[in-house]
Amino acid sequence: MVRAVLPAADRPSPPQPKKPRENRLRALDGLRLIAALMVAAYHYGGRGGEVTQAWGTSAKAQFPTLHSWFAYGCLGVQVFFVISGFVICMSGWGRPLRSFFASRASRLLPSYWAAIIIVTLVFALPVVAYKTVSPSDTLVNLTMMQQPLGADRVLGVCWTLWAEVRFYALFALCVVLPGATRQRVIMFCAGWTLAAVLTQAANEPLLDLVLMPEYAPFFIGGIGLYLVHRDRHDAYAWGIVIVSWLIGQHQAVRGLWHAPNPDFFSYRTSFGIVLVVTFGFVAVAVIALGWLNRANWRWLTVAGALTYPFYLVHEHLGWVAIEAYHQKLDIPAYATLPLTVLTMLALAWLLNRFVEDPLTPRMRKMLSKPR
Template identity: 60%
Template sequence: MDGLRLVAALMVCAYHYGGRGGPVQQAWGQSPATLFPTLHGAFSYGCLGVQVFFVISGFVICMSSWGRTVKEFFASRVSRLYPAYWFAVLLITAVLALRPVVAQPLPLPEVLVNLTMMQQPMGSGRVLGVCWTLWVEARFYLLFALVVWKGVTYRRSVAFCAVWLVASVLAAGMRLPAVDLVVMPQYAPFFIGGLALYLVHRFGGNPTLWAIVAMSWGLGQYQAVQGLVSPPGTEVFHHRSAWVVTAVITAGYLAVAVVALGWLDRADWRWLTVAGALTYPFYLVHEHLGWVVIEVLHRRLGLSAHATLAATAAGMLLLAWLVHRLVERRWGPPLKRALLRSPGRG
């Protein structure tokens, strides 16, 4: 699962560096479609790494919340997400203030609200372009906390999946912003699929679980096609194929299913754990900071496009390793202990 997470992050990275227009064109000085004539089409599908992330997240959250109280659940999530996130927000704000080539730094009040991770509902600008996915994840955690509150069991988890799946279909039909905010019909199927696949992993497959997985896959691929195949206002310069979008979503589900069924249990290589540790900080820093690095390497220093692409991705992975070692491992555990010691019943 750690390896799959890094693959999904690299997919998103490929999209941000060579599969879209907008600010990345400023970084390169020209369209990535010109720089990568044979790769830009494939890169444009990299944004589907987000949907794969959500399937993995459903699997991992169900696994990590088993046997935990609500207090332990939230302490785990906060200590996991915030230290690297705070560092990334401050680092990228500082870099953009020094070199505002592809984006301008936000005003101080907006930077401060970004530190709460609640900038999306507050209507503030985003320091990190990718942080919209963290708002989606946060709403998933709040919903799943209803299961954790009573104690995560097989029956409660299945009931949660079934109710959320039905609610997502109804919400898609109603098209009410307030309902969409809570139910998230465009993303719910992916989390639900991951939850059901973890239950397959823990209890073995049965018709009910596989039916939930199949239903979530069917709804999820439809939502992905609706949102990503030439939607209004898209910055993608390559017309995506609905068939390819469905194929990528299917591959993501199959990859998580293979892990859930235990077919890769022998693949216990140490580098997979390292890959999993790098994924979150890499995801946070790679976009805006990567664009600045691209502008310096390609436009200022004259490095070739392909060499710049490889060097930037490698540099972001190295930075992610440093963030993991010096920030996450240093500040995550103390934050978790402080939250668990705080007054209140678990």
């Protein structure tokens, strides 16, 4: 029997996997800035009973009502981690390892190095009465490895970057290096979830350091939401998101809730903690589903660009600004707070314009160049 051969044009093409919608997710940039402002609100006014050098009193005395709301701002970090899971999965999909590494290093390092130098120099000024770290520890801080090495931190927020770096390493080795596929990403999420839970039960410090059980569900939930972005009907993706939210809210309550106690400088209800964690998951889910695609304003991209440098400099340099505005210029606390935020955003714009814009593409090109 002679088999009929269809012309190439008439042959049925193999089914193609669904592709994500290509709209720029500018709303995600806006959510980044919201998370950063949450953290800033916590640092500036959420430590209720702690007397700070910048204010001269406690935040509770300065913000009798708002300080209890600002206390939840520390959960902006968990929102960041959900966003990071989404973005890293998106940026690592279909990328070789060299390109992925170049993208991450060039994104993180220029502003980070600049922030280390700026904070060190400002704290060294005679008029700024804040303690500087030793020269040796300052140099170690340039590696982002200061925390595991036991060195003093120049930037208070750099502990979150250490968590991000460990996440990047896990994702690169398990997903980017062999090549990202839906099945591989699902297996990575399932394997990391189970391993993180077992690590917490085993109470093994090394595994805890690598697998980060307290933060893993937020990164994993973000990855699951990127799978939802690719295919909103993917039951496995939704399963990853739901399980991650269930574990994540537990980890957040476990780490941040305590019974009312005057010895602690802030207090949060367990319901409030769960609510903020839920907000992070739901906000990224709404963006992943495309429901905010109409929020396509260019200023959101600018907001996203300012978020990282703002996050780096806002805490320590913010204290310097608060002390100058509130104690030396006698500006009321409720005016000092927004003025400090605007000052840190202006500094973030300078870092973005004169550090990130020229150095990031050069570093990416240099690190991406094949040898």
